[in-house]
Amino acid sequence: MRYLKLLALLPLGFALGGCDFVVLTPAGDVAAQQRDLVVIATVLMLLIVVPVMVATALIAWRYRQSNTTARYTPDWDHSTQLELLIWAAPLLIIICLGAVTWMGTHLLDPYRTLGRIAADRPTNPDLKPLEVDVVALDWKWLFIYPEYGVASVNELAAPVNRPLDFKITASSVMNSFYIPALAGQIYAMPGMQTRLHAVINAPGNYRGFSANYSGAGFSHMHFTFQALADGDFDQWIAKAKSAGASRLGRQEYLALERPSENEPVRFYTPVDEELFPAILNMCVETGKMCTSEMMAIDAKGGMGLAGIGNTLPLTYDKLAARGAVFGLEPSYVAGGVCLPGDQVGRMSDASTIVPAPVDGTPLRGYGLARPGSARKSSTSFLFGRSSKSDS
Structure with a gap:
């Protein structure tokens, strides 16, 4: 039975034989430094993982039910030496990992220009x-x-x-x-x-x-x-x-x-x-504003009404403009400059915009009476029925 289990692992060995370990054997200095960082971090973590796994197996074997010679201490609950080991070792590993990660993060920043071609x-x-x-x-x-x-x-x-x-x-x-x-x-x-x-x-x-x-x-x-x-x-x-x-x-x-x-x-x-x-800047198409231009305009507070003539002819959805399968027909939105009333037709000349007439009727919310009138019962509005006014 034991040999059959070993035989069953052979296909796994053949599968691993086709793996490419280029990450562990890179040809570039940056990738080699990243490899070293991975190896160092793995070894530091194994310093805790391996002893814990070994100790777990030893404790399970020593205090198994069939071992009647094991020391029985039901009242034991504390050991200063064990507490120091349990807390100090992981703390030191975390400090080392933090230092290595901090240095590697800055030295291997992809935006940072290279300081070396190779280690020497x-x-x-x-x-x-x-x-x-x-x-x-x-x-x-x-x-x-x-x-x-x-x-x-x-x-x-x-x-x-x-x-x-x-x-x-x-x-x-x-x-x-x-x-x-x-x-x-x-x-x-x-x-x-x-x-x-x-x-x-x-x-x-x-x-x-x-x-x-x-x-x-x-x-x-x-x-x-x-x-x-x-x-x-x-x-x-x-x-x-x-x-x-x-x-x-x-x-x-x-x-x-x-x-x-x-x-x-x-x-x-x-x-x-x-x-x-x-x-x-997503403006390869002719007549499309570049994102850098948009950001420059936004940084200055926008174009206001005077810029409507510049923005309306632009096509913002490039997929729709290029006939994508799920794209829509090119459309233009001027929702940020609409005023009450029919004023869109006069947007080309800001001087011709006429303000809409102001309605002096007091605002009323659902369930609220006009100012100065008697208050109605809230239950009448809740159930849609009229009731006597409260004094």
């Missing part, structure tokens, strides 16, 4: 980081290299031992940009920009994907990250420029943005320099 190699202040603009689409990845004027779909390349500066956003729903060999996952959200500073230290092809469910094509939303030597990266840039099918401007982006799955790798060149800011 500081960054070169004269070496400019490679900037990559990342856009999570449905369901593919767009990478823009503003320094070289090229863009790629579902393929990312970077030179080894050069700091990388990622600016990340999304087109519609939240995704998560994750290359386990490079660094931890960073969320990609529409209308927002997140950052990631990282470095890759070993050449090779690594897997990147979205770690946040984003719809039907989520399982196909992965890409290849190529870590290349400097000369090989220059060749990759040259290949991207020569293989660029077309220019990537606003109209080309709107066509690329439409939901699709299993998109092949392709390149664009040149790339509109204002495209990524327009994607970030």
Whole structure:
């Protein structure tokens, strides 16, 4: 029977043999530091977990019912030494975990520029980081290299031992940009920009994907990250420029943005320099106000009635404007500037607005008599019947 149990565990061993332990053996310095943080935290917690599990098994064995030689102390209720051990050990572990977590949180902040390339190699202040603009689409990845004027779909390349500066956003729903060999996952959200500073230290092809469910094509939303030597990266840039099918401007982006799955790798060149800011501010479409402009207007107190002519022609629902399946027809709302009466037709000229006449009739609530009149019984209004007035 014992051998049958061991035999039943063999399939589990074969299944674990196919696991990729890239998180524990990363190729980037940032990911290696994160790995070390996970290992240190795990070991510190095991210092408490393992002794507790061993003590539980020993106590259960020593004081089992069949052991009649065990010491019987029914009146025992306190031990100062045991209390110190129980409370001091976890407290020390928590202090160590807090210190390690605090330092790791600040040193591994994805928005923080790198201070080193590797454990024994500081960054070169004269070496400019490679900037990559990342856009999570449905369901593919767009990478823009503003320094070289090229863009790629579902393929990312970077030179080894050069700091990388990622600016990340999304087109519609939240995704998560994750290359386990490079660094931890960073969320990609529409209308927002997140950052990631990282470095890759070993050449090779690594897997990147979205770690946040984003719809039907989520399982196909992965890409290849190529870590290349400097000369090989220059060749990759040259290949991207020569293989660029077309220019990537606003109209080309709107066509690329439409939901699709299993998109092949392709390149664009040149790339509109204002495209990524327009994607970030959700104003790729012509005639749509950017969120940065909206925030600037709101910071100054709004536009008032004089700005109605500027806001009414704008299309705020981009999905409806692009003919989405569940979208509505483009519509405009001016509810914040309506006045009593038919005044909407005269909004174009603020000087022609005529105030509505004021009704001098006193306000009456349900169950309340007019001011100065006799008060009625509350039960009459509760049951909808009239009653005699109270004096």
